[in-house]
Amino acid sequence: xxxxxxxxxxxxxxxxxxxxxxxxxxxxxxxxxxxxxxxxxxxxxxxxxxxxxxxxxxxxxxxxxxxxxxxxxxxxxxxxxxxxxxxxxxxxxxxxxxxxxxxxxxxxxxxxxxxxxxxxxxxxxxxxxxxxxxxxxxxxxxxxxxxxxxxxxxxxxxxxxxxxxxxxxxxxxxxxxxxxxxxxxxxxxxxxxxxxxxxxxxxxxxxxxxxxxxxxxxxxxxxxxxxxxxxxxxxxxxxxxxxxxxxxxxxxxxxxxxxxxxxxxxxxxxxxxxxxxxxxxxxxxxxxxxxxxxxxxxxxxxxxxxxxxxxxxxxxxxxxxxxxxxxxxxxxxxxxxxxxxxxxxxxxx
Numbered sequence: 001x002x003x004x005x006x007x008x009x010x011x012x013x014x015x016x017x018x019x020x021x022x023x024x025x026x027x028x029x030x031x032x033x034x035x036x037x038x039x040x041x042x043x044x045x046x047x048x049x050x051x052x053x054x055x056x057x058x059x060x061x062x063x064x065x066x067x068x069x070x071x072x073x074x075x076x077x078x079x080x081x082x083x084x085x086x087x088x089x090x091x092x093x094x095x096x097x098x099x100x101x102x103x104x105x106x107x108x109x110x111x112x113x114x115x116x117x118x119x120x121x122x123x124x125x126x127x128x129x130x131x132x133x134x135x136x137x138x139x140x141x142x143x144x145x146x147x148x149x150x151x152x153x154x155x156x157x158x159x160x161x162x163x164x165x166x167x168x169x170x171x172x173x174x175x176x177x178x179x180x181x182x183x184x185x186x187x188x189x190x191x192x193x194x195x196x197x198x199x200x201x202x203x204x205x206x207x208x209x210x211x212x213x214x215x216x217x218x219x220x221x222x223x224x225x226x227x228x229x230x231x232x233x234x235x236x237x238x239x240x241x242x243x244x245x246x247x248x249x250x251x252x253x254x255x256x257x258x259x260x261x262x263x264x265x266x267x268x269x270x271x272x273x274x275x276x277x278x279x280x281x282x283x284x285x286x287x288x289x290x291x292x293x294x295x296x297x298x299x300x301x302x303x304x305x306x307x308x309x310x311x312x313x314x315x316x317x318x319x320x321x322x323x324x325x326x327x328x329x330x331x332x333x334x335x336x337x338x339x340x341x342x343x344x345x346x347x348x349x
Contacts, residue, residue: 002063002076002155002188003028004049009058011044018044020212022058026156029186031179033199035235036209042192045209046158049190050079063155073104078149079158082165084141086133086148093129095144096120099152119147122181139170146178150185159191163198175201196236200224208232230260230332239265239290239301241326248296249318250275251325255335258327265290265301267324270310274319282310293318 004026011019019041026032034042047053049060051072059068067075078099086095096116100107107115120126123143128136133144142162149157163171163178179202182189193199199206200220207217208231216228220236227233233241242265246258249268254261270277270291277295284306291302291310295318302318304310327335 003061004063004156004188004190005061006045006049007059007061009045009048009060010056011048011053012056017212019048022212022214024207024214024217026188026190029188031182031187031189031191031202031204032207033203033205034190034192034207034209035194035196035199037194039211040209041212042194042209043160044212046079046160046190046192049075049156050077050158051075076155077158078152078154078156080146080149080160080162082161084133084145086141086144088132088134090133091129092120092125092131092133092136092144095133096129096147096151099148115151119150122150122184123147123177138166139174142166142170142174143177146181150181155188157187157189157191159189161193161195162191164193164195171195171198178202196238200236206236208235227326228334230262230328230334233262233326233328233334237264239303241265242268242300244296244298244300246327248298249300249320249325251320254325254327255337257329258335258337259330260328260332262326262328263300263320263324265303267321268300268302269319269321270302270304270308271316272319274317277316277318279310279312279314279316282308282312 006022006024009019009022010017022045034045036042044053048055051070055068059066061067062075093116096119097112100112100115120129125140125143128140133141163174175198203220205217206220206223208215208223210231216223216232223232224236241262243260243262246254246261248261251261275295277293279291279293281292283290287306289304289306289308291304293300293302327337329335
């Protein structure tokens with residue numbers, strides 16, 4: 001595996017910059033996730049790394065080699081797409097073996113067989129090797145697609161939302177498998193998604209993209225707890241972070257130039273003092289409950305435990321944990337403010 005560096009990379013389609021001055025270094029063996037909505041520039045970034053698109057400015061360095069103008073075949077990268085793109089009439093074995101049978105590799109059959117079986121074992125699909133691709137489930141097909149990249153042992157894996165077409169349970173299973181494989185192999189992975197759960201659970205670092213620009217890079221905890229902008233704050237968290245005008249929720253000690261207060265649902269406490277609130281909905285989700293409350297004309301989400309005793313239309317109070325509020329100016333930029341030691345409050349009734 002190898003380090004990958006984007007140095008001031010820009011790609012335009014007409015007047016629009018799909019990727020705008022992107023600078024990012026991915027360390028050897030690191031799992032980096034690019035997170036953002038449709039149109040943020042995620043897939044274009046992968047295509048630039050793969051050589052399927054060429055930069056208009058900047059350069060891309062892979063394993064110490066300037067790959068900016070190299071052909072895709074010379075870049076030693078493997079890309080996994082959202083769609084499986086398997087050869088339907090080939091067996092699983094032949095689908096996995098296909099990249100190794102390239103005239104550029106000229107590997108003996110014995111070496112191909114050993115590599116295919118090793119990857120199949122890693123993906124836990126050994127018993128499926130004789131099956132035709134058309135006889136696989138969606139999850140098995142995606143495992144084969146991932147395996148076809150793994151057999152090549154490239155410098156970097158490029159993954160374009162490979163789990164997005166699977167159902168929730170399969171996505172969860174394959175997230176765990178993919179992270180396990182990455183750790184076992186020490187693989188370098190650049191992964192793009194709009195799914196915050198995938199980003200939080202798999203990434204060593206997350207890069208948040210917006211309209212082609214890299215807004216912030218950090219560990220999942222850094223992005224979640226210390227967002228640089230209101231845009232970044234809203235990319236992670238379910239329910240999403242609450243946004244209210246400055247001075248709301250009884251928070252009067254914020255910076256004078258604050259326009260917006262943002263606070264996570266788990267950082268609001270019901271029934272233990274604060275300002276008056278009315279509960280609109282109470283949604284039990286098993287281990288936690290999502291409450292939608294109305295306070296001072298604003299609607300906010302609160303996360304509570306399963307044994308809460310709350311009901312819709314109940315009148316109560318709401319208060320933030322000390323030091324939990326984030327402050328942003330009119331432009332959505334984070335304002336540095338002292339954050340006192342947080343106090344833990346119990347939900348009352």
